[in-house]
Amino acid sequence: MTKKVLIIGGCGFIGHNLAIFLKKKKFDVTIFDSLSINNYFSFKKDNLPNKNYYLKILKQRQDLIKKNKIKLIIGDARNYSIISKNVDTVKPNYLIHLAAVAHANISNKDPYSTFDNSMRTLENTLDACRSLKYLKRFIYLSSSMVYGNFKKKIVTEKEICDPLGIYASLKFGCEKLVTGYNQVFKLPYTIIRPSALYGERCVSGRVVQKFVEAAIKKQPLQMVGDGKEFLDFTYIDDLVEGIYLSMIKNKSLNNTFNITFGKSRSLIDLIKVINKNINNVKVKKIKRDKLIPFRGTLSVNKAKKLINYKPKYNIEKGIPKLIKWYENTKF
Ligand SMILES: NC(=O)c1ccc[n+]([C@@H]2O[C@H](COP(=O)([O-])OP(=O)(O)OC[C@H]3O[C@@H](n4cnc5c(N)ncnc54)[C@H](O)[C@@H]3O)[C@@H](O)[C@H]2O)c1
Numbered sequence: 001m002t003k004k005v006l007i008i009g010g011c012g013f014i015g016h017n018l019a020i021f022l023k024k025k026k027f028d029v030t031i032f033d034s035l036s037i038n039n040y041f042s043f044k045k046d047n048l049p050n051k052n053y054y055l056k057i058l059k060q061r062q063d064l065i066k067k068n069k070i071k072l073i074i075g076d077a078r079n080y081s082i083i084s085k086n087v088d089t090v091k092p093n094y095l096i097h098l099a100a101v102a103h104a105n106i107s108n109k110d111p112y113s114t115f116d117n118s119m120r121t122l123e124n125t126l127d128a129c130r131s132l133k134y135l136k137r138f139i140y141l142s143s144s145m146v147y148g149n150f151k152k153k154i155v156t157e158k159e160i161c162d163p164l165g166i167y168a169s170l171k172f173g174c175e176k177l178v179t180g181y182n183q184v185f186k187l188p189y190t191i192i193r194p195s196a197l198y199g200e201r202c203v204s205g206r207v208v209q210k211f212v213e214a215a216i217k218k219q220p221l222q223m224v225g226d227g228k229e230f231l232d233f234t235y236i237d238d239l240v241e242g243i244y245l246s247m248i249k250n251k252s253l254n255n256t257f258n259i260t261f262g263k264s265r266s267l268i269d270l271i272k273v274i275n276k277n278i279n280n281v282k283v284k285k286i287k288r289d290k291l292i293p294f295r296g297t298l299s300v301n302k303a304k305k306l307i308n309y310k311p312k313y314n315i316e317k318g319i320p321k322l323i324k325w326y327e328n329t330k331f
Contacts, residue, residue, distance in 0.1 A: 003136075004028045005247075006092035008077050008125050009099030011035055013202045014141065014194075014239065016061045018096065021240045023068045030071040030090050032083075037101055037117050038204060050213075053331060054203045060329075061201055077121035084128040091132075094247050096139040097125050103204060104145060107167035108291055114166055122174050130185040137188050137247055138178065144195035144232065144260065144298055146172045153264075154297040157193070157256050165291040175256070182254055190246045191256040192239075195298055198318065199236025200325045208233060208270065212322060215274050216331055220284035223267055227283075230264035230296045235313035235321075242309050251306040261311045262300035273319045 005022055007015050010031030019029045035041050040058045043051060065072055075082045077099050087095070100118040101107050107114040122140070129135055147155050148162035163172045181187040198208030211221045242259035246252040275281040303309035313321075 002026060002028045003093045004030070004090060005094045005096065006030050006032060006087065006090045007096045007098060008032050008083075008121065009097065011039055011061060011065070011072070012098055012102070013199070013204055014197070014236070015096075015098045016065060016201070017199065017236050018240050018243055019070050020064060020068050021244065023070055025244065027094075030073065030092070031065065032073045032075055032077065032086055033099070034076045035074060036076070037099075038103070043203070057201050057203055057329070077124055078116055080124045080127070083121075083124045087125070087128040087132070091134060093134055093136045094139065095125065095129055095135060095137070096141070096243065097122055098141050100141075101167075104165060104167040104292060105289065107170070108165050111166045114170060118170050119174055119177070122177060126177065126181045126187065130181060130187055135188065137190055137253070138181075139243060139246060140174065140178045140189065140191050142175050142191050142193045142256075143168065143171045144193050144258070144295060145293065146175065146193065147293070147295070149293040150296045152296075154299050155258070156299040157258055157302055164293050168293070188253055190252045190254070192243060192246060193256065193258045193298065194234055194239050195258075195260045195295065196231040196233045197236060197239060198233060198322060200322065202236075207231070207267070208319070208322070211270060211274055212278075212319070212326060213331065215278040215281045216323075216326055218280075220282040221271060221274070222286045223271065223283045224286055225288045226285070227268040227271065228266055229294065230266050232260040232262065232264045232295070232298050233270065233315050233318070234260045234311070235318035238311040238313050242303060242307075242311075245303075245307040245309055249307040255306065257303045257307070257309075258298035258300055259303055259309065260298040260300060261314060262297065263314070264295070264297040265315055270315055270319075273315045274323075277320050277323045
């Protein structure tokens with residue numbers, strides 16, 4: 001039997017890649033998105049560097065959604081009646097909540113909009129789903145930022161969360177809201193904590209995207225501090241596979257998982273890999289933002305054991321794949 005999936009915020013970086021993957025796995029996929037946060041309408045309005053290139057990428061996402069026959073509802077998830085009406089119409093077996101202001105720096109500058117588009121949209125969606133008999137799983141995308149500064153080199157899901165700043169605090173609050181809906185309404189959930197994502201058609205301005213784009217343009221890579229900072233760089237295909245497994249495996253029920261590559265690497269390592277693929281990379285050191293926590297490896301042993309998660313992309317494999325994609329899209 002075909003299973004219905006509704007992805008709130010599904011036109012974003014994670015969402016459109018996930019939607020295409022699930023469609024190929026024969027799910028009946030519907031996306032609900034306002035296209036207004038870090039997406040088509042906001043890029044059209046703002047005057048950002050490389051605006052036309054990013055608009056082309058965002059258009060490419062929409063073309064792929066159409067080509068793969070994925071249904072797209074354009075709407076604002078801050079509006080409860082619109083969300084509940086659409087949940088009632090779609091009748092999803094799986095609901096994946098991705099809508100957010102998904103960037104720590106922007107969130108610290110604009111807490112109001114972050115709360116509204118992240119937590120308000122989540123609460124509306126949880127409430128619309130709270131007593132659906134056919135809902136098998138509510139998947140919430142959290143973040144490695146909930147841990148705050150890593151106190152150990154490797155953190156497991158048992159680590160005490162100590163978030164820093166608006167984005168991370170809201171992510172942690174959102175996790176608690178999801179588990180609260182489980183306690184009160186028995187909502188079946190899975191929470192996923194990704195980290196340092198990269199991959200095709202990302203316009204979010206995270207470190208890998210910024211480094212690769214600067215290297216292609218022969219501009220210096222703006223490296224924070226001395227480059228000895230470690231991040232668990234995760235290729236989008238690994239995350240998408242992890243989300244899929246957490247949907248279909250029984251042992252993910254009412255559980256929280258780190259879904260990353262599972263081994264952190266330094267910024268210097270990342271730069272070396274980029275330099276191997278694009279020669280003569282130049283680096284400029286910049287000051288560290290003290291609200292961004294020091295991170296490291298997220299243990300994925302729980303996901304390996306319970307849902308058979310097997311990440312495939314270290315940076316030696318993922319970065320050349322990404323650079324090839326940039327070459328093909330003529331950045
Ligand atoms: N990309 C990462 O590195 C990363 C890492 C950790 C966690 N996450 C989390 O995963 C989720 C998705 O991240 P992403 O990178 O795909 O973000 P994104 O910014 O690319 O996509 C978010 C999407 O949500 C939509 N949206 C926002 N507010 C909405 C609203 N009110 N109504 C309808 N749609 C709305 C936007 O239009 C956008 O298409 C977020 O919750 C984010 O915090 C992302």
